[in-house]
Amino acid sequence: MRVLLIEDYRPLQNSLAKGLREEGLAVDVTGDGNEGLWYATSNDYDVIILDLMLPGLDGLSLLARLRSQGKQSPVLILTARDSVPDRVKGLNLGADDYLIKPFAFEELLARIRALVRRGYQQKNPCVEIEDLRVDLAGQRVWRDGQEIALTRREYVLLEYLVLRGGQTVSRSDIWEHVYEFESSATSNVVDVYIGYLRKKLDGQGRRPLIHTIRGRGYRLGVET
Amino acid sequence: MRSVEGRVLAGMAGGMATLLVVFGLVVYAVIRSTLIHEFDASLISSVRLLAASAEREDEKIELGVDLGEMPEFQGKGAQAYYELWGGDGRAAARSPSLGTDDLPNLQGPVGEPAVSVFELRPGLPVRAAGLTLRSERTEGREDAAHPVTVVVARDSRLLLRQLRWLRGLLAITTGGAIALSLLAGTLIVRQALRPLKVLAAEIATIREDNLAARIETADMPTEMVPVKRRLNDLLARLEASFKRERRFTGDMAHELRTPLAGMRSCAEVTLARSRSEPEYRSSLADCLEITKTMEALVNTLLRLARTEADSALPRRESIAPADLIDACWRSCCEKAGRRGLTFENAVRADLACASDPEGLRLVFSNLLDNAAEYTDQSGAIWVTGLRRGSVVEVRIANTGCQLSAEQVGQVFDTFWRADASRTETGTHFGLGLPLVRRTLLSLGGTVTVTLEPGGVFVVRLVLPAG
Numbered sequence: 288m289r290v291l292l293i294e295d296y297r298p299l300q301n302s303l304a305k306g307l308r309e310e311g312l313a314v315d316v317t318g319d320g321n322e323g324l325w326y327a328t329s330n331d332y333d334v335i336i337l338d339l340m341l342p343g344l345d346g347l348s349l350l351a352r353l354r355s356q357g358k359q360s361p362v363l364i365l366t367a368r369d370s371v372p373d374r375v376k377g378l379n380l381g382a383d384d385y386l387i388k389p390f391a392f393e394e395l396l397a398r399i400r401a402l403v404r405r406g407y408q409q410k411n412p413c414v415e416i417e418d419l420r421v422d423l424a425g426q427r428v429w430r431d432g433q434e435i436a437l438t439r440r441e442y443v444l445l446e447y448l449v450l451r452g453g454q455t456v457s458r459s460d461i462w463e464h465v466y467e468f469e470s471s472a473t474s475n476v477v478d479v480y481i482g483y484l485r486k487k488l489d490g491q492g493r494r495p496l497i498h499t500i501r502g503r504g505y506r507l508g509v510e511t
Numbered sequence: 512m513r514s515v516e517g518r519v520l521a522g523m524a525g526g527m528a529t530l531l532v533v534f535g536l537v538v539y540a541v542i543r544s545t546l547i548h549e550f551d552a553s554l555i556s557s558v559r560l561l562a563a564s565a566e567r568e569d570e571k572i573e574l575g576v577d578l579g580e581m582p583e584f585q586g587k588g589a590q591a592y593y594e595l596w597g598g599d600g601r602a603a604a605r606s607p608s609l610g611t612d613d614l615p616n617l618q619g620p621v622g623e624p625a626v627s628v629f630e631l632r633p634g635l636p637v638r639a640a641g642l643t644l645r646s647e648r649t650e651g652r653e654d655a656a657h658p659v660t661v662v663v664a665r666d667s668r669l670l671l672r673q674l675r676w677l678r679g680l681l682a683i684t685t686g687g688a689i690a691l692s693l694l695a696g697t698l699i700v701r702q703a704l705r706p707l708k709v710l711a712a713e714i715a716t717i718r719e720d721n722l723a724a725r726i727e728t729a730d731m732p733t734e735m736v737p738v739k740r741r742l743n744d745l746l747a748r749l750e751a752s753f754k755r756e757r758r759f760t761g762d763m764a765h766e767l768r769t770p771l772a773g774m775r776s777c778a779e780v781t782l783a784r785s786r787s788e789p790e791y792r793s794s795l796a797d798c799l800e801i802t803k804t805m806e807a808l809v810n811t812l813l814r815l816a817r818t819e820a821d822s823a824l825p826r827r828e829s830i831a832p833a834d835l836i837d838a839c840w841r842s843c844c845e846k847a848g849r850r851g852l853t854f855e856n857a858v859r860a861d862l863a864c865a866s867d868p869e870g871l872r873l874v875f876s877n878l879l880d881n882a883a884e885y886t887d888q889s890g891a892i893w894v895t896g897l898r899r900g901s902v903v904e905v906r907i908a909n910t911g912c913q914l915s916a917e918q919v920g921q922v923f924d925t926f927w928r929a930d931a932s933r934t935e936t937g938t939h940f941g942l943g944l945p946l947v948r949r950t951l952l953s954l955g956g957t958v959t960v961t962l963e964p965g966g967v968f969v970v971r972l973v974l975p976a977g
Binding site: 368 | 769770771772776783784794
């Protein structure tokens with residue numbers, strides 16, 4: 288999942304970006320309000336984590352402009368302002384969640400995942416497709432009752448396919464939502480990781496669940 | 512008694528009782544004196560009458576009055592008595608009412624009645640008057656040295672009864688009056704103190720969470736209106752003080768939240784998995800950096816609090832601002848050099864102010880550091896100073912001020928920063944100028960800021976001259 292982190296306090300920015308990346312999220316980072324707005328309007332983020340007191344353009348103005356431009360990315364406000372009027376104002380301007388500093392990183396992660404699921408209309412954290420079961424909260428995968436060990440990148444790729452719920456997903460979609468812009472990898476990485484996933488999920492004579500739709504991308508589900 | 516009501520009532524009761532008792536005693540004394548005086552006047556009148564009728568014939572002295580016309584001296588129920596004492600010291604005549612008793616020979620100066628009180632017989636108190644005579648008929652005689660005395664006595668039981676009755680009446684009247692005045696006083700005092708109780712009840716409803724409330728009681732006695740006004744003033748000051756404290760506490764908590772969030776996040780992310788030594792080192796270095804930020808904030812806050820606590824810094828000595836400004840600028844030179852700033856200290860070397868050197872160093876250091884930070888690239892900073900009567904005025908000006916006029920009015924607010932973001936967290940907390948102002952106040956000086964045309968930011972300090 289691709290996340291935009293707009294936070295100007297450098298130590299917090301660094302640790303959050305590091306922690307989120309280690310959790311398999313693709314993270315774009317900026318500490319400036321205007322730059323944050325540019326990032327947010329130029330890309331389709333699964334979640335935007337937004338500080339309110341920013342240089343250049345403050346967080347609430349950024350949010351208002353983002354929504355006025357029709358951008359629907361879920362926004363989680365991360366701020367030291369804890370008063371009810373501040374929260375109400377943030378939520379009324381179009382924020383989807385509000386977290387007060389300091390916070391537990393685990394909670395931030397859980398809220399990000401909840402926002403991602405909500406964004407893909409997937410409220411249930413446990414998804415079952417045929418005999419494949421994916422626990423989106425615990426990040427665990429079973430097939431035919433047997434747990435399958437996936438690497439972080441394999442998992443996030445599978446998670447994205449699961450969230451797209453049987454839709455055909457293009458390579459560029461996967462690239463945009465799963466891998467970071469700064470990554471040196473090319474779009475070929477998508478094919479490589481699809482290959483890894485297939486080996487682990489569909490191997491041992493199981494019924495294939497990841498299908499290549501020629502010229503369009505990939506789809507997860509039973510072949511019709 | 513601690514209550515006002517109790518004290519007023521006790522005072523009133525004591526005063527009224529004393530007044531009424533004294534009044535009763537005076538009335539009793541006057542009436543008693545009048546009654547006794549009338550009684551004695553009647554006695555004296557009788558004794559004079561009898562004395563006037565005394566006649567000496569040869570060796571015999573007789574009273575010339577007709578006792579038939581004076582029934583009070585006769586008979587069993589008679590209440591008056593007389594006795595005539597001759598020059599030989601023997602009773603020459605006596606009233607039948609005396610029976611076998613004698614009246615004392617009350618001798619006194621000739622022609623002047625002498626009065627005496629005694630019991631004629633047990634249970635029969637009498638008052639008696641004696642009049643000593645020296646008749647012309649006794650002159651030249653041997654017994655001239657033995658005057659003739661007429662003594663008249665009268666039963667005084669009625670008089671004493673009347674006086675007893677008067678005493679009782681006065682005691683009852685005085686007691687009743689005291690009781691009535693106490694009752695009336697209680698009612699009056701309670702009524703008078705009722706507004707005080709209403710005020711106390713209203714004050715009791717004001718707690719620290721509703722200091723915006725004011726005492727609204729109408730119909731207060733004139734004497735209590737100033738009390739109400741002062742209390743409301745006090746409440747207003749308390750409310751402002753509590754608001755300031757809450758805002759300060761809120762601001763401080765707010766300032767600490769971001770670095771705390773950074774530290775927590777750094778620690779949690781680091782501890783989430785096993786890492787290499789360089790990674791741990793890097794995380795610890797980040798945490799240390801954040802700790803230093805918070806330490807700097809806490810130190811500045813402590814300095815601010817201490818400046819507030821010490822209403823007057825102890826040392827006052829003659830200081831040359833020109834030297835101090837040069838000394839303080841030295842620590843800003845490097846930063847100013849990087850930014851290509853020019854600095855001019857035009858304060859005359861002989862200009863002196865009376866101040867605390869450490870306090871004033873803090874002031875100049877903060878102001879010059881601010882100037883070096885916020886002056887535009889390659890801009891200018893200049894300091895001027897002059898003496899105006901009993902004060903010294905120092906102006907620190909810099910070019911390139913980006914603040915609006917409204918923002919200039921906020922620079923002394925605690926935790927205020929032109930840029931609300933935390934990009935500068937760790938270097939500027941928005942506490943420098945409040946610290947400058949409070950320090951100057953404690954030094955007996957003032958500080959004001961103005962924005963002059965062309966974006967020139969001017970800080971004007973006024974200090975006692977040295």
